[in-house]
Amino acid sequence: MRQPGRWNSEWMASSILPPEGEQLATGWEPDLEAADSLVRQAVLAHASWATDAARRAGRPWYDGDVWAGGILGDRGPLTNWIVPKQPVDPAEVIADAARELPNNVPYLFVSAWPTRDLREHGLALAGHPPLMLRFPSTMTTPPSTDLQLRAVTDEAGLAEAERVLIEGYPFPELQPHQPGLIYHPSILDGPSTIWLGYDGDIPLATSVAHSAAGITIVENVAVLPAARGRGAGAAITWAATTQYPDQPAALIASDNGQPVYARLNYHRLERWTVWVRP
Structure with missing residues (x-):
């Protein structure tokens, strides 16, 4: 005989269980729509x-499930990225990347999931920066600056954007600047x-908007x-953020950038994990 109260609890448990054998989505299946x-x-x-960028420039690249x-x-x-697309053992991705791509170059390993210690695989932990997100319908007063903002349209502009990025971030390992290190035509x-922000003819700020999977990443x-x-940082970020005004925008924030992004109505969504292969 059943104990009092078990009828209801067992019925509730069975009512939320899926039919036996039903495939349950995790959110990371290769054929699942991006907007899941x-x-x-x-x-x-x-x-x-x-x-x-690597694919367009004829450089090594790989894109799998x-x-x-x-x-x-x-x-x-900065010029080389490895991005897991599923929550798998990162050691498998590192080993696979060593087979599919040149194995003698530095790269960023950018994971949306926490990872185990990857130092034994030759990587160094860069940190756990937040992924920040802004919705397109958010009302925001555009930031002001005395710089003139222009989208890059030619190779000369690409070279200027590279130099500002390398010197402004900064990236000493990419100095002295040589055009084409980051942006192939x-x-x-x-x-x-x-995007570039100019004081007269002098470029002083830069950003990039990349559109894919229905979202803009800055x-x-x-x-x-x-x-x-x-106001240059906020303004140049805003230019990239609103490049595709009907899309949400996301970025991986640095510690210094977070207050700027928060003022543009970006919100911290979750922390990612970034390793560097020196």
Whole structure:
């Protein structure tokens, strides 16, 4: 005989269980639509960012169900990204990347999930930066600056954007600047728009908007010292954020950038994990 109260609890438990054998989505199946979740969109968009420039430039790249990556150069991890697309053992991705891509270059390993210690695989922990998100319907007063903002349309602009990024971030491993280290001319034909902020004819700030999987990711934000305190960081970020005004925008925030992004109505969604192969 059943104990009192068990009838109801057992009925409730059985009512929420799926039919036996039904396939239950985890949110990370390869054939699942990108818009299943905002985090999935952000992961897939960053995977696109990792591969698109390398693919267009004729450099090594790989895009599979489990991970994506691209190799643009050999002088710094900024140019090379590895992005898992599913919550798998990162050691498997690292080993696979060593087979599919050049194995003698630095890269960023950008994971939407916490990872175990990867130092035994030659990586160093860069941190757990937050993924920040802004919805397109959010009312925001556009930031003001005395710089003139322009989208890059030619190779000369690409070279200027590279120099501002390398010196403004900064990335000493990419100095002295040589045009083409980060932006191949073919990037102008893709889903990335590069922005520059000028004081007269002098470029002082830069950002990139990359559109993929129904979301805009904002990358490569940098401001030279001469433009700091002039609203340049917020304004150049805003230009990239609103490049595709009907899409949500996401970015992986640095510690210094978070207050700026918060003022633009970006919200911290979750922390990601970033490792660097030096």
